[in-house]
Amino acid sequence: MSDSSSGQTDTTLALVRHGETTWVADGRFQGSSDPPLSELGQRQAAAVGRRLTDRHAPPALPLPPGAPVGIWHSPLARAASTAGAILAARETSVPMHPEPGLRELAQGEWEGHTQAEVIACWPDELAAWRADPMHHHAPRGEPVVDAAARAATSVEHILAAIGGGLRGSWTGDTVSRSQVLGYVDPTAGGPGDVPEPLIEPWALIVAHDGILRLVLMHLLDLSLDHYWELPFGLCSITVVEIRAGRARLRAHNLGEYLPE
Numbered sequence: 001m002s003d004s005s006s007g008q009t010d011t012t013l014a015l016v017r018h019g020e021t022t023w024v025a026d027g028r029f030q031g032s033s034d035p036p037l038s039e040l041g042q043r044q045a046a047a048v049g050r051r052l053t054d055r056h057a058p059p060a061l062p063l064p065p066g067a068p069v070g071i072w073h074s075p076l077a078r079a080a081s082t083a084g085a086i087l088a089a090r091e092t093s094v095p096m097h098p099e100p101g102l103r104e105l106a107q108g109e110w111e112g113h114t115q116a117e118v119i120a121c122w123p124d125e126l127a128a129w130r131a132d133p134m135h136h137h138a139p140r141g142e143p144v145v146d147a148a149a150r151a152a153t154s155v156e157h158i159l160a161a162i163g164g165g166l167r168g169s170w171t172g173d174t175v176s177r178s179q180v181l182g183y184v185d186p187t188a189g190g191p192g193d194v195p196e197p198l199i200e201p202w203a204l205i206v207a208h209d210g211i212l213r214l215v216l217m218h219l220l221d222l223s224l225d226h227y228w229e230l231p232f233g234l235c236s237i238t239v240v241e242i243r244a245g246r247a248r249l250r251a252h253n254l255g256e257y258l259p260e
Contacts, residue, residue: 009163012064012202012250013155013219014052015212015238016086018078019044024234027114030078030208031107031141037081043259044235045082049089051237051257052204062239062250064200069162070095072154073206074102082235083206094204097161101154102215104208108141133227144214144224151214159242162201208232216240219247234258 019041023030037045055061067090073083075098087094110118110126118126128136133144205215209232216230217223219240232238235258239251 010200010244011159011162011242012200013158013240013242014063014068014202014204015215015232015240016048016082016204016206017209017212017232017234017236018082018206019235021078029107029110029113029115029118030104031111032076032104033111034077036077040259041078041234042085045085046089047258048082048235048237049086052086053089061237062241064202066199067092067094068204069201070097071204071206072097072099072102072158074104074208074211075100076103076208079206079208086204086206099154099158101150102205102207102211105144105147105210106142108138110138110141134224144227147211148214148218148224151211152218155215155218158203158205162203212238220249
């Protein structure tokens with residue numbers, strides 16, 4: 001990770017993909033186009049909002065105590081609507097931040113077409129994209145390398161925004177920690193010489209399958225060769241901790257809470 005994300009403030013990022021859209025329901029390529037959430041997608045967004053609010057429900061989510069510092073989201077409607085549903089599920093207000101760099105990869109001439117149509121009209125281009133996304137993309141679409149650069153810039157911007165310092169102090173011997181999550185538990189109490197437990201800042205990122213793959217690869221310092229190995233299901237939750245500037249994956253592609 002770069003120096004801008006390697007400060008002493010520990011933090012956590014929760015990555016959430018948007019819900020189903022009308023185009024996903026039809027099997028159409030979306031890219032940078034802007035279809036709305038379907039009825040199922042709206043239910044999915046509400047479900048992931050409830051799950052993030054009730055983080056202790058089994059199996060507990062590896063998220064720090066308290067509310068997120070903010071919700072950063074793609075400006076496209078499907079992500080913004082999902083972020084709005086997550087906010088609506090919370091009892092306290094959380095700042096919302098549209099982040100242009102989290103926009104989905106443009107799929108050029110494929111956008112709006114069904115998979116069957118793309119297979120029929122661009123078989124060689126689609127096969128090349130699936131085999132080697134680093135060097136191939138949709139006609140007039142966005143190269144993965146370009147999207148990776150803006151994804152990295154957005155992540156660094158978000159980390160800088162939430163890295164303003166920690167409240168309180170602690171040592172491993174004096175503050176109660178959750179044995180499941182590894183975080184300080186502010187409800188467990190502590191010795192009198194520890195006036196305030198550690199509250200770790202964390203943030204939500206709501207975006208798209210393609211761009212979230214690139215966000216996660218940047219955080220984990222993985223090469224773009226791993227692009228197809230890190231899928232994000234609709235309204236799934238992925239959690240990444242950052243400790244002393246090093247990221248580690250705590251959960252990926254969770255979705256057991258979603259409506260069928």
